Amino acid sequence: MAGPLEQFKITPIAEMEVAGVDASFTNSSLWMVIVVTALTVFLLGGMRRNALVPGRWQAMVEMAYEFVANMVKENVGREGKQFFPFIFTLFMFVLGGNLAGMLPYSFTFTSHIIVTLALALVVFVGVTLLGIAKHGVGFLKLFVPSGVPAPLYLLIVPVEVLSYFTRPISLSVRLFANMMAGHIMLKVFAGFVVSLGAAGILGAGAAVLPFAFNIFLVGLELLVAFLQAYVFAILSCIYLHDALHPAH
Amino acid sequence: MAETHTEVADHGQGGLPQFDATTFESQIVWLFLTFIVLFIVVSRMALPRVTKVLEEREERIATDLDTAERLRKEAEEVKEAYEVSVAEARKKAQETIAAAKETIQADIAKAQAELDATLGAKADEAEARIEKARAEALAGIGEVAGEVAAQMVEKLGGVDVDVADATKAAKAALGTVKGA
Numbered sequence: 001m002a003g004p005l006e007q008f009k010i011t012p013i014a015e016m017e018v019a020g021v022d023a024s025f026t027n028s029s030l031w032m033v034i035v036v037t038a039l040t041v042f043l044l045g046g047m048r049r050n051a052l053v054p055g056r057w058q059a060m061v062e063m064a065y066e067f068v069a070n071m072v073k074e075n076v077g078r079e080g081k082q083f084f085p086f087i088f089t090l091f092m093f094v095l096g097g098n099l100a101g102m103l104p105y106s107f108t109f110t111s112h113i114i115v116t117l118a119l120a121l122v123v124f125v126g127v128t129l130l131g132i133a134k135h136g137v138g139f140l141k142l143f144v145p146s147g148v149p150a151p152l153y154l155l156i157v158p159v160e161v162l163s164y165f166t167r168p169i170s171l172s173v174r175l176f177a178n179m180m181a182g183h184i185m186l187k188v189f190a191g192f193v194v195s196l197g198a199a200g201i202l203g204a205g206a207a208v209l210p211f212a213f214n215i216f217l218v219g220l221e222l223l224v225a226f227l228q229a230y231v232f233a234i235l236s237c238i239y240l241h242d243a244l245h246p247a248h
Numbered sequence: 249m250a251e252t253h254t255e256v257a258d259h260g261q262g263g264l265p266q267f268d269a270t271t272f273e274s275q276i277v278w279l280f281l282t283f284i285v286l287f288i289v290v291s292r293m294a295l296p297r298v299t300k301v302l303e304e305r306e307e308r309i310a311t312d313l314d315t316a317e318r319l320r321k322e323a324e325e326v327k328e329a330y331e332v333s334v335a336e337a338r339k340k341a342q343e344t345i346a347a348a349k350e351t352i353q354a355d356i357a358k359a360q361a362e363l364d365a366t367l368g369a370k371a372d373e374a375e376a377r378i379e380k381a382r383a384e385a386l387a388g389i390g391e392v393a394g395e396v397a398a399q400m401v402e403k404l405g406g407v408d409v410d411v412a413d414a415t416k417a418a419k420a421a422l423g424t425v426k427g428a
Binding site: 005010016021022024025026032033036043044051054058061062066084085088092111113115176 | 264265266267268270271272273274275276277278279280281282283285286287289290291293294295298300301302304305308
């Protein structure tokens with residue numbers, strides 16, 4: 001039986017190398033392609049009729065649109081509109097990856113630190129460049145909150161700088177750790193069911209407990225899948241807001 | 249757990265697969281590839297369609313609300329016009345009724361006055377006639393009395409009395425009666 005970490009193993013399906021870069025098509029890549037394809041079908045399929053009065057499918061697409069649109073409007077403001085497609089893509093991509101991970105035999109690409117870190121760095125670098133482009137030196141006001149007694153700046157400025165530069169780490173580790181922990185738990189309790197079931201009639205009776213717990217865990221993980229995608233997107237919005245309005 | 253350790257050891261990595269740096273490159277390559285594809289689908293195809301539908305719906309609702317508001321105003325105007333015309337009609341009707349009442353009352357008064365005049369004239373005439381008849385009767389009564397007296401005297405006393413004398417006497421007697 002595979003161990004609880006086995007599910008995170010990257011296995012190449014087709015070895016590839018493009019311009020000296022390893023671009024092997026792996027199980028991770030496969031699930032990225034599956035998720036993007038499924039999201040494309042979901043989004044374009046829902047809007048295939050552009051009905052004035054939406055059906056169920058179209059209503060779901062519109063709901064996703066309005067959910068992210070409101071998130072951007074409330075956390076970034078009016079200027080956030082131009083970043084809406086990016087935030088929407090980010091949210092749907094992470095949500096798709098998290099949810100696809102709940103399918104049996106699937107691979108959860110959002111449970112890999114390199115994937116979440118790359119996404120977080122795109123957000124971090126993009127936001128930082130945007131802030132500098134918009135405000136120049138004024139962007140440094142972000143580290144100097146107003147309305148604080150002067151001596152406290154000695155303490156506050158380093159804290160602000162530190163918290164700013166740990167953003168990509170906290171953003172990526174939060175998602176990766178949540179996804180990994182959840183999937184390990186699922187696997188461990190599923191392992192209990194199998195081992196207990198193999199240990200005779202008494203064990204089979206006892207196996208009901210981890211099985212029931214696993215059912216609860218699946219529900220919890222579905223919630224976490226949505227919640228972490230939401231947190232990832234909303235934090236990106238908040239960082240965007242900081243870049244647009246550094247003087248807080 | 250022992251099983252886990254052997255499994256991981258079997259693959260010779262002795263740690264989380266997440267920290268196997270040899271897989272990073274291909275993961276990043278495919279992440280950016282798929283993410284960019286999704287971004288293009290979202291920003292070029294999906295979102296503009298949703299935006300268009302939502303805008304059209306908002307526009308439609310706004311138009312419908314405008315139409316409703318316009319129709320409501322029109323209805324209010326019609327109602328006001330109706331109320332004005334009803335009030336006017338009522339006023340006109342009351343005026344007509346008042347005028348008719350006045351005319352009728354004037355007619356009645358006139359008729360009453362005419363009737364009164366006629367009746368008064370008739371009563372006066374009748375009175376005059378009665379007075380005249382009475383006078384005539386009173387005038388004739390002396391002669392009749394004279395004649396009656398003459399005949400009574402002739403029949404009773406066998407004395408032939410001149411009627412003229414008898415009349416004169418009767419009239420004289422009546423005159424005293426009258427005087428009394």
